[in-house]
Amino acid sequence: MKPRHGVKFFAFTFLTALTALSSCTFGGEIQGKKGTLKISIFEGGNGSTAFHKLAEAYKKYNPEANIEINYSPLVRNECQTAVETGQSDSDIFFVDGCTAMKGVETYHSIADISELYSSTPKAGTKEENMTIAEKIQPEILEQMRYTGDMKDYQGKYYLAPWVSGPCSLIMNVDALNSTLGEGKWSTPRTSQELLDMCDRIVASESKIKISGATYKVYPFIYSSAVEYWRYLYFTWIAQYMGIESYNEEFLRVKINGKYDMEAYFSEGKYKGYEEIEKIIKRTNEYCDPVSLGNKFMASQKYFLQGRACFYVTGDWFEREMEGSSYSANMKMVRTPIISCFADKFEKTFHVSLGADAAAKEETLRNIVTAIDNGETTYSGLSEEQFNYIRDTRGLTYTLGNTSYGIVPECSVNKDMAIDFLRFFYSDEGIQINLDDTKALLPVVGASSFQPAGELSDFRKGVLDIYRAPYTKFIFGSAQDPIRYRGGLDCNVNNETPEAAMGKKSGAVTADEYLEKERVLLSNRWADIMKYVSEN
Amino acid sequence: MSPKTNFAYYSKYSRKIRRNVKIKRDLFILALMIIPVLNYLVFFVYVNARSIAMAFQMTTSQGTIWTFDNFTRFFREVQIPELDISVAIKNNFLLFIEGTVIGTPLCLLLSYFLYKKIKGYRIFRVIFFLPSIISGVVLVGLYKNIFATNGPVNEILSIIFQRQISIEWMVDDNITMYCILFFCLWSGFGGGMILYTGAMNRIPKDVLEYAKLDGCSSFRELVQIIIPMIWPTLSTQLLFSISGIFVASGPILLFTKGQFKTMTLGYFILEQVEGGSYEYPSAIGLFFTLVSIPIVLITRKIFNSTIEDIQY
Numbered sequence: 001m002k003p004r005h006g007v008k009f010f011a012f013t014f015l016t017a018l019t020a021l022s023s024c025t026f027g028g029e030i031q032g033k034k035g036t037l038k039i040s041i042f043e044g045g046n047g048s049t050a051f052h053k054l055a056e057a058y059k060k061y062n063p064e065a066n067i068e069i070n071y072s073p074l075v076r077n078e079c080q081t082a083v084e085t086g087q088s089d090s091d092i093f094f095v096d097g098c099t100a101m102k103g104v105e106t107y108h109s110i111a112d113i114s115e116l117y118s119s120t121p122k123a124g125t126k127e128e129n130m131t132i133a134e135k136i137q138p139e140i141l142e143q144m145r146y147t148g149d150m151k152d153y154q155g156k157y158y159l160a161p162w163v164s165g166p167c168s169l170i171m172n173v174d175a176l177n178s179t180l181g182e183g184k185w186s187t188p189r190t191s192q193e194l195l196d197m198c199d200r201i202v203a204s205e206s207k208i209k210i211s212g213a214t215y216k217v218y219p220f221i222y223s224s225a226v227e228y229w230r231y232l233y234f235t236w237i238a239q240y241m242g243i244e245s246y247n248e249e250f251l252r253v254k255i256n257g258k259y260d261m262e263a264y265f266s267e268g269k270y271k272g273y274e275e276i277e278k279i280i281k282r283t284n285e286y287c288d289p290v291s292l293g294n295k296f297m298a299s300q301k302y303f304l305q306g307r308a309c310f311y312v313t314g315d316w317f318e319r320e321m322e323g324s325s326y327s328a329n330m331k332m333v334r335t336p337i338i339s340c341f342a343d344k345f346e347k348t349f350h351v352s353l354g355a356d357a358a359a360k361e362e363t364l365r366n367i368v369t370a371i372d373n374g375e376t377t378y379s380g381l382s383e384e385q386f387n388y389i390r391d392t393r394g395l396t397y398t399l400g401n402t403s404y405g406i407v408p409e410c411s412v413n414k415d416m417a418i419d420f421l422r423f424f425y426s427d428e429g430i431q432i433n434l435d436d437t438k439a440l441l442p443v444v445g446a447s448s449f450q451p452a453g454e455l456s457d458f459r460k461g462v463l464d465i466y467r468a469p470y471t472k473f474i475f476g477s478a479q480d481p482i483r484y485r486g487g488l489d490c491n492v493n494n495e496t497p498e499a500a501m502g503k504k505s506g507a508v509t510a511d512e513y514l515e516k517e518r519v520l521l522s523n524r525w526a527d528i529m530k531y532v533s534e535n
Numbered sequence: 536m537s538p539k540t541n542f543a544y545y546s547k548y549s550r551k552i553r554r555n556v557k558i559k560r561d562l563f564i565l566a567l568m569i570i571p572v573l574n575y576l577v578f579f580v581y582v583n584a585r586s587i588a589m590a591f592q593m594t595t596s597q598g599t600i601w602t603f604d605n606f607t608r609f610f611r612e613v614q615i616p617e618l619d620i621s622v623a624i625k626n627n628f629l630l631f632i633e634g635t636v637i638g639t640p641l642c643l644l645l646s647y648f649l650y651k652k653i654k655g656y657r658i659f660r661v662i663f664f665l666p667s668i669i670s671g672v673v674l675v676g677l678y679k680n681i682f683a684t685n686g687p688v689n690e691i692l693s694i695i696f697q698r699q700i701s702i703e704w705m706v707d708d709n710i711t712m713y714c715i716l717f718f719c720l721w722s723g724f725g726g727g728m729i730l731y732t733g734a735m736n737r738i739p740k741d742v743l744e745y746a747k748l749d750g751c752s753s754f755r756e757l758v759q760i761i762i763p764m765i766w767p768t769l770s771t772q773l774l775f776s777i778s779g780i781f782v783a784s785g786p787i788l789l790f791t792k793g794q795f796k797t798m799t800l801g802y803f804i805l806e807q808v809e810g811g812s813y814e815y816p817s818a819i820g821l822f823f824t825l826v827s828i829p830i831v832l833i834t835r836k837i838f839n840s841t842i843e844d845i846q847y
Contacts, residue, residue: 017572099811292706506708
C-alpha cells in the first residue's frame with residue numbers, strides 16, 4: 001500500500017470506528033420488553049422463591065401480565081451498573097445496598113415512584129383503605145424519600161421498602177445449656193449481664209468434640225468479612241444517645257440542623273465503642289481467636305456446631321443456614337441495654353436507681369425484665385420515666401433503609417412496576433412474602449400477620465421483637481449527602497472498629513480508635529464540606 | 536478481434552479485477568482493524584480522556600464543578616498515616632521491591648538452573664509453573680487455608696517447637712502484608728521462568744562451550760554471558776515492573792480487602808470506584824501517571840545505554 005493510500009485508509013478506518021462508537025453511545029440502549037415486567041432480586045439470606053410465588057399470585061389477578069423473575073447474588077452489581085449507566089432491562093430491582101441517592105441526583109437513573117405511596121395496596125379488584133404511605137412503618141417510610149439537599153427531588157419517593165427484620169444478638173441455647181447448665185442462665189437484659197455471662201462461659205472451660213477434634217467453647221464467634229457487630233454497638237450508641245440524637249448527630253453529623261464534626265464524636269459513641277471493646281479484645285478471651293480470619297459462613301457453621309454461645313446477625317440467619325448440615329436450638333433476643341444507660345437516666349431525670357453501680361445495674365435489669373414481660377409500670381418510676389426506658393429498650397437495628405426496591409428511569413413498564421408494587425404491599429402480598437421468607441415487610445400492624453406452619457424458637461423470637469408495640473427501628477447509615485456524596489467514612493486504615501480492637505497485634509482501645517478517627521476526620525472535614533450544602 | 540483490441544480489452548479487464556481485489560483486500564483489512572480500533576477508542580482514548588476530565592471535577596449540591604480540590608485532598612491525605620492512601624503507597628513500594636529486586640533475580644537464577652538441566656529439573660519446572668496455570672481464586676483460597684490460624688503451617692510449627700503455635704498469618708498488622716508478598720513471589724515465578732528459559736535456550740551453544748573451555752565458572756557464565764545475551768528480554772520485564780510500580784494492586788481483594796495494613800494503590804482506587812466515587816481516584820491515577828512517565832523513560836534510556844544489544 002502506498003503511503004498516501006495508507007493515510008487515507010487509516011483515516012477511513014478511524015472514522016468508521018468513530019461512527020460505530022457513536023452509534024454504540026447514542027443508540028442500542030439496553031431496555032426491557034414492553035409488556036414483560038422483569039424483576040431482579042438480590043439472592044441472599046431470604047432465599048430465591050418468594051418472588052416466583054408473588055408473580056404467580058399477581059398473574060391470577062392479571063392473566064395478561066408477563067413477569068420474568070431474576071434471582072441472583074450478582075443483582076446488586078447489576079443494579080449499581082443500571083444506576084450509573086441509566087440502562088437496564090429490569091423494571092424493578094430489589095437489593096440491599098446501592099448508591100440510590102447518587103442515582104437520583106447525579107445519574108437521574110431512578111424513577112420517581114411517589115404515585116405508589118399515594119395509591120392503595122391492591123390485590124386484583126380488592127383495594128385496601130389506607131394508602132401505601134400510611135401502611136409502611138413511619139421510620140422506614142422516611143428513609144424511602146429523597147433526603148438530600150437538591151430542591152428538585154425533595155419530597156419525592158424513589159425507593160420501595162423490602163424485607164427488613166431485626167438484627168440483634170442470637171443465643172445458641174444448646175451451647176449455653178451445656179456450658180452453664182440448663183436453668184442456670186437467663187437471657188441477658190443489660191450489657192453488663194452479657195459480659196458476666198461471658199465471664200462464666202470462659203470460666204467453665206467447656207469443650208466440645210466435633211468430628212473427633214476437641215474445641216474450646218467461647219462466648220462469641222464472628223467474622224471480620226462482615227460488619228455484623230454494628231448491630232450491637234450501634235444499638236448501644238442509640239440507646240445512650242436517644243433516637244433523635246442518634247439520627248441527627250450520629251448518622252447525619254448535625255447539631256442544631258448544621259453539619260458539625262463534634263456530632264461525630266458524641267458521648268454515646270464513646271460508650272458504645274467501650275462496650276464492644278470489652279467483648280472484642282483478645283485478653284478477655286470472649287471471642288474465638290479464629291474469628292478474625294473466618295469467612296462468615298464458616299463462623300455461622302461453628303456457631304451452630306456449638307463452638308460459641310452467641311452470634312450477632314440479622315433475622316435471615318435461620319433461612320441462610322437451612323442448607324447447613326448443622327442445626328441448633330437458637331433464639332434471637334433484643335440487644336441488651338447498655339449498662340451505663342443507668343447513669344444517663346439518672347442525670348436526665350435527677351433520680352437514683354441505686355446507691356452503687358451494682359445496685360443501679362440490678363434495678364435497670366429488673367426494669368428491663370418487667371418491660372420484656374409486658375408490664376406497663378414499675379414501682380418507683382413515673383409513667384414518663386418508665387416509657388423512656390421502654391422506648392430505649394425498643395430500639396432495634398435493621399437494614400431497612402438499605403434494603404429496598406428501585407424502578408429504573410429507563411424502565412418501559414413503569415406502570416406495571418407500580419401496579420406490581422401495589423400488590424406487593426397488599427395483605428396478600430405481605431402474607432405470601434412472610435410464608436416464604438419468614439420475614440415481614442415493614443408495615444404497621446405487623447402483628448396481624450402469622451406465617452404458615454410451625455415456627456421455630458428463633459423465628460418466634462424475631463416476630464416477638466417485630467411485633468412489640470414499642471419496637472422502633474434504627475439504621476446504620478443515613479441517606480444524607482454527607483455520607484453518599486461527601487463519602488464520610490472514618491474507618492481508620494480501612495479497618496472497622498471491631499477489627500482494629502480485635503486484632504492480636506496492633507490492637508487499639510476504643511479511646512485510641514476514636515482519637516485516630518478524630519485526627520482523620522479533622523483532616524478531611526473541609527473536603528467533605530465541599531460536597532454538601534451548609535445545612 | 537485484432538491483437539490491439541484484444542490487448543486493450545484484457546488490459547481493461549485486468550484493471551477491473553485488480554480493483555476488485557484491492558477493494559476486497561481493503562475491506563478485509565478494515566474488518567480486521569475495526570475491532571481493535573474501536574477497542575482502542577473506547578477503552579483507551581475515551582476512558583482516559585474521561586478520567587483526566589474527572590480528575591478536575593467535583594460533584595457538589597450545585598452540580599459538577601471544575602476544581603483542583605481532588606489533588607489538594609490527595610496531597611493532604613498522603614501525609615496522614617491513619618489513612619489508607621499512605622499505607623497503600625508504602626505497600627506498592629514493597630510489592631515493587633518484591634517483584635523486581637527480589638523476584639526477578641530469584642526467577643533468573645531458577646531459570647538458569649532449569650536451563651542447565653539440574654537433577655529433577657522437569658519436576659521443578661512443573662512445581663514452579665503450576666501456580667501460573669491454577670486460577671488465582673483457587674490459589675489464594677489454598678494459601679489462606681495453609682496459613683490459617685488452625686492451618687497446616689501452624690500445626691507443623693507446633694510439632695517442631697513442641698508447643699501450641701497459633702500465629703495469625705492472615706489477620707495481623709505485622710505479618711499479613713509479608714505473607715501476601717511471599718504469595719506474590721511464589722505465584723509470580725511461572726511467567727518470568729518461561730520467558731527467561733526461552734531466551735536462554737536461544738543462546739548459541741558454541742558461546743557457552745567456548746566459555747567452558749576457557750574455564751568459566753557457572754556464576755561468571757550467568758553474569759557475564761547469559762545475562763548480557765538475554766538483556767532485551769530481561770530489560771523489558773524490568774521495565775514492565777517499573778511502569779507498574781504505582782498501579783500494582785496485588786491479590787488484596789481476595790486476601791484481606793485492604794485490612795490489616797495491606798492496602799495497595801490499585802485496590803484503593805478499586806474500592807473508591809466501587810463506592811461510587813470516581814473523581815478522587817481519577818486524580819490519584821493522573822498524578823501517578825505523571826510521576827511514572829519520566830521514571831519509565833529514564834529507566835528505559837539507562838537500560839538501553841548500559842548493555843549493548845547483542846545480535847545472534
